[in-house]
Amino acid sequence: MTVLLEVRDLHFCYPGSAEPVLRGVSLHLGAGEKVALIGSNGSGKSTLLLHCNGILRPDRGQVRVAGQVMGYEQQALRAWRRQVGLIFQYPDDQLFSASVAQDISFGPLNLGLSDSLARQRVADAAALCGVTHLLARPTHALSGGEKTRVALAGVLAMEPRILLADEALSTLDPWMRLHMLAIFERLVAQGKSILLATHDLHTVRTWAERVIVMRAGQVLADAPPAQLFSDPVLLTRTGLDAVVKGVLPPDRP
């Protein structure tokens, strides 16, 4: 399996914070892999994903894409974002243009594509994500689920090899979730990789080939779901035993 994304020993503390948020995180993502990232609120999932496309810069450690150590100069970041697309946890953080069409075309135009090629990319991505009818809308006049789909279209218009999706399914209705998973399936069939942060254990069990479990800025487990949910040692170590049994241990709030 070709490794497309590799994170090595990432350490990170937000400026001004006393406690580090990432404490030596390492993981990899292979071509065509579907991986779920889980962990309690505040475990560092979003912070990790923001490191995977260069929005945050680690205090220590590195990110490699297709074997290359990524850099933080403007040119290098642009090349990085072309390969690694991120759907933010909160779509309002992602959408900033006045209209949906402008928002989706921002990436392709930024890549230096011609107007006609960018238009084609926008039309294709919008059709794929079911937002063609929203292209003329102001971005602020969208529902949460529509914003997520527009954000996905904007990312896909860049044609990245790796898609990072931060709780992207949580704002969607069940039909749109299926639609989004079907889009993921098409990307995977093209050899692209998907890392999905989610709290939805049904999706984890049925969709993911591998699950990475984080707690307090560390990776506690990295295993296929069937193994994770059947191994008592892994269940205890990750705290998932409580979730599976439906009983909170006394030391958890």
Ligand SMILES: Nc1ncnc2c1ncn2[C@@H]1O[C@H](COP(=O)(O)OP(=O)(O)O)[C@@H](O)[C@H]1O
């Ligand atoms: N911009 C920020 N500045 C300071 N601390 C932050 C910031 N964003 C997140 N954190 C803190 O980092 C920790 C991890 O947050 P986050 O990566 O969002 O976790 P998760 O996505 O797993 O819920 C939390 O304690 C959170 O309060």
Ligand SMILES: [Mg+2]
């Ligand atoms: Mg998060």
